[in-house]
Amino acid sequence: MAVDYTTHDGVAVITLNNPPVNGLGLSTRAGIVEGIERAQNDPGIEAIVLTGAGKAFSGGADITEFNTPKATQEPTLATVIKIVEGSAKPVVAAIHSVAMGGGLELALGAHYRVAAPGAQIALPEVKLGILPGAGGTQRLPRAIGLEAALNMIVSGTPVMSEKLADSGLFDELAQGDLAEAALAFARKVGAKEGPHPKLRDRRIEHPNAAGFIQFARNSVAAVAKHFPAPHKCIDAVEAGVQNGFDKGLAFERECFIALVQTPESRALRHAFFGERAASKIPDVPSDTPVRDINQVAVIGAGTMGGGIAMNFINAGIPVTLLETRQEALDRGLATIRKNYEASVRKGKLKPEALEQRMALITPTLSYDDLKNADLIVEAVFEELDVKEQVFRRLDEVAKQGAILASNTSTLDVDRIAAFTKRPQDVVGMHFFSPANVMKLLEVVRGRETAKDVLATVMKLAKKIRKTAVVSGVCDGFIGNRMIEQYIRQALFMLEEGALPAQVDRAIEKFGFAMGPFRMSDLAGNDIGWAIRKRRYQEHPDMHYSKIADRLCETGRFGQKTGGGWYDYKAGDRTAYPSKVVDDMIVAFSKEANAGRRKISDEEIVERLVFSLVNEGAKILEEGIASKASDIDMVYLAGYGFPLYRGGPMLYADTVGLYNVERAIRRYAAQPNGDAWQLASGIAALAAQGRGFNG
Template identity: 85%
Template sequence: MAVDYTIRDGIAVITLDNPPVNGLGHSTRLGIVEGIERAREDAAVSAIVITGAGRAFSGGADITEFNTPKATQEPTLHTVIQAVEGSAKPVVAAIHSVAMGGGLELALGAHYRVAAPGAQIALPEVKLGILPGAGGTQRLPRAVGLETALNMIVSGTPVLSEKLANTALFDAIAEGDLLDAAVKFAKDAGARSGPHPKVRDRKVVHPNAEGFIQFARNSVAAIAKNFPAPHKCIDAVEAGVKQGFDKGLAFERECFLALVQTPESRALRHAFFGERAASKIPDVPSNTPVRAIERVGVIGAGTMGGGIAMNFLNAGLPVTLLETKQEALDRGLATIRKNYEAQVKKGKLTAEKLDARMALIQPTLAYDDLADADLIVEAVFEELGVKEQVFSKLDEVAKSGAILASNTSTLDVNKIAAFTKRPQDVVGLHFFSPANVMKLLEVVRGEKTANDVLATVMQLAKKIRKTAVVSGVCDGFIGNRMIEQYIRQALFMLEEGALPAQVDRAIEKFGFAMGPFRMSDLAGNDIGWAIRKRRYQEQPDLHYSRIADRLCETGRFGQKTGAGWYDYKAGERNALPSKLVDEMVIAYSKERGIERRKIADDEIVERLVLALVNEGAKILDEGIASKASDIDMVYLTGYGFPLYRGGPMLYADTVGLYNVERAIRKYAAQPNGDAWAPAKRVTELASQGKGFNS
């Protein structure tokens, strides 16, 4: 049983004990109801306290029961709340640390609530594409007021308990021991005669409820047009305000059941579970010992190296920052300080924390100063000869047991590891630019990378607030290997009849943060050019459009040169369609003898997205990624794939792999069709009627 029942001074104490956050799984729900009934039958008990063991009151639903029969098995949370609310003996919720989702809804069903300072209070269901389904949209407005409740429900953002101290949500904020205070409060409540208050009986008070609800609706329309849940949250709150509690509760349930079936909710839930699943490596047990990381070394103080260093500084880890020249080191330190100063101006950081973080940096020009680092990350030029120099030197100076990491985005980590006598200590840590902002971290596992190295860097990724995804060794790993096929299709479509602005516009309308040509201009077109030159040497039979090479030959490398696929005004980042580039594209087609045709936006989207899907399936076939959700996490957190579509592999499941395979074979029969050999996994799953995430 995940609930403990004790008697303390005539008060029944029901303690939720389902680590890590006292999720309201079936055994917990059953235990609460049985505890309420047991207390009711005991004449010596005058009142009841519900609290949580460990580090939470309750984090809400037990995610291990999602999509299983236990999730809806009686007693449901609705039944539990009815038992709490209908208890003849007063029920006091003693809230500490976390009361979120169903946990907060449970507390709202109690007659009284006593909270510890600093408890995080939230209804975060909207982040899963649903709404609170156990009365949250009805009881919270009655407890904290319409405006505060709507803000909390629509955003899902936690609020500290003391900020809600003057509302009807809390009867007391306990300054000392929470359980002592709750038991005393319950004892006093139990001594009082008459009915005990129920949140459901309160009125929603607001001077202009209808006007505020319309204001909220307008605000949500501007920021959540692709997500139905925030709109339904407002509808459910409004129903309770206009039609009363019972009709509002029934409407809330109706909305909840409808939202669970939406593709947007499926996508958000997929991302939620995918992020958690990414941290689990099939052959690395969760109890694998980890190495202590107390000091980090970073080689290279440029844009990438400085951003990488900031991640560790933000987590309170000292960083030794190495450069080869004093000028470059000074420039890197100045950039880090400038980035922190920008955060101070925005109110996101205090001046004291800025100074504390800068004080954690030890700048150096000497490799010997890396001798005490537990982890060393190189962020030097993307060329194997340069990497060899760095890792050979690190092999000499780094202490035994230090983890040596490369930030390479495409190079062979096994070759890099072979530059040392300790390949078991070498791993790829591919940060994405800007490294202090982007959430994704590709962890590249070499053939000889030790399990404890993997376990250590995965744990460290959480500390520096990254979503880490493990990739095997291949050219480009997961993200860049797939994006190469995406760019390849974009270039073919320029040859065939599209123009850069049309391609970008179509895929951005689909939901991408940025189209392929705007993205290339931002990253630097010379980077892709260097990769293609390597391809021409290593894979001379690979069919590539040379139109991007033609662009680079004119020096149009993107935003950094003020011209790329687009034109840019000095000091601005707005991409302006370029007549010169459009003329170059059309002339290139003519030169190649290609008759240009009108390409529909639907074709643009399908070819770009399915290029990602097909390559992702090949990555799964080869074991480079262990599961489809890992690929989706790479694209959701590092490449701007629309969150409400769940990533390329889930999107393919939504479309249906039968349809995906048919489209791939259609494009394989057209010009430039040699880029479309269907992955084995696509064909097999399509024939079985399954999806990547079945």
């Protein structure tokens, strides 16, 4: 049963029991109604306590019912709340741990609320591109006031129950056992004559409601221009202020229905579910035993190695940090300390926590000090010969059962695993720079990687707060394999008539955090140059524009050399268009007999984004990624793809694969069209009128 019903000396206790967070699925909603009616019909019951079993009062909607008929089947949450609110016998919500979304709206429909300290209170619907659809925008302002409620509704940020103790939301903050406190409170109010208070009957008090609502609009306009939901939240609250509860409630429902249909909400919901789905590996059961990770070692104390080490230190896991030279080790430790000191200055870390974290690092110059590590991550130079030396040495010193991970961004994990006598223990853990900041972790599954190794790394990723996505072995894995085609198209467009600033401006207007040329300057143009040199040897038949090689031959490697595709000034990261580079590009086109033409922003966006989509489709066909949403998670968490568009594969679904196919065929007929080989999956899905995401 999703709801338990018990009685205690004249009080009926209705307990939501739908693990893990007592989601308000159909059976739970029906159980609440049944419990309320049962209590109404029992003359021995004077009051009702509504609470949740386990680790939550209620986390809101049952996400397993999203996009199914059950989600809208009666009794809907609005119906449940109406029945709770209309109960002749007082209903007391006993709130603990978590009351979010529909869970909080349910509590707001009760006559009284008793809360435990430490409960997280939130209406996070805005993070899914919608708004509270069961009275949250109307009841919360009546409970805690206009200003506090708007802040909570528009941000979706949880607030601890103690901070709301004097807000009018709770009738009592329980200091001891919540169940006992709620029963005592219920008996007290059950002895009173009705009617019992309803939040819908309270007035919204504010000295200048219109002025504050306009202030809220201005604030939202500055930070949420691509997301309609925060604006609609304000509209719904305003409707309640101006027109009263019932009209406000009706308007809230209209807004909810409209927002659910928006591409932005679809994108946010896709990201929400996609992140959860990424942890599910088709042939690795959820109950696969995992290995204990109590001690980690990181090889390499450079920018990447130091950042990787910080992830584990932040999670309280001791790290042994290995370098080959003392100067490099000292420099790495100094950088880690400097990063933590910056967090202290910003108020994000207490000074004592800085020293506690630094104490978790054991620096060493000896491989012998890695013998007790449960996980060893190498972050050395991206050359196979260097990796070979490291892994042959690790095979000698690492204990049996230790996981050996490579941070390689492009190299063959199977070849790396073959340098050891334990390929089942080898896995790719591709962190993104800066590793202590970026959320993405590509987990590269080798041909012989053991299932318990995968399960362990995926679990560990959650502990260190990473979005982990599993990739098969191929050159560049998911993210870098796709970005190579994106960069190829960007370079071809320079050859054909565009300039770096126009390309970057067009894709940044589309929503990317940074265009391809600003990104290359930040990462270092020499990195791409090294990859291309390898490609020329391994894939001599693949057509590349040599325009980026020409740039690198002049020593313009980006920000670190003061010039790349753009010019830079000392201490200034602003990218200034470079006449020298623009002239070089025009001259190169002339030498290559490439007739320069005007390239529209629309073409720039289509060629860049559809190159990602086309390669992503090939990755799916080859089984490198198990589902399209995994590709989207890689691009949302690691490559700055605009969240409100949901990732390249969802964006292609939104545009329609019929239109994507036509565009790719059109570009394949242009100069440099040999770079386009339409993925068979796009044509097949387009012919069926389907998309990548079901």
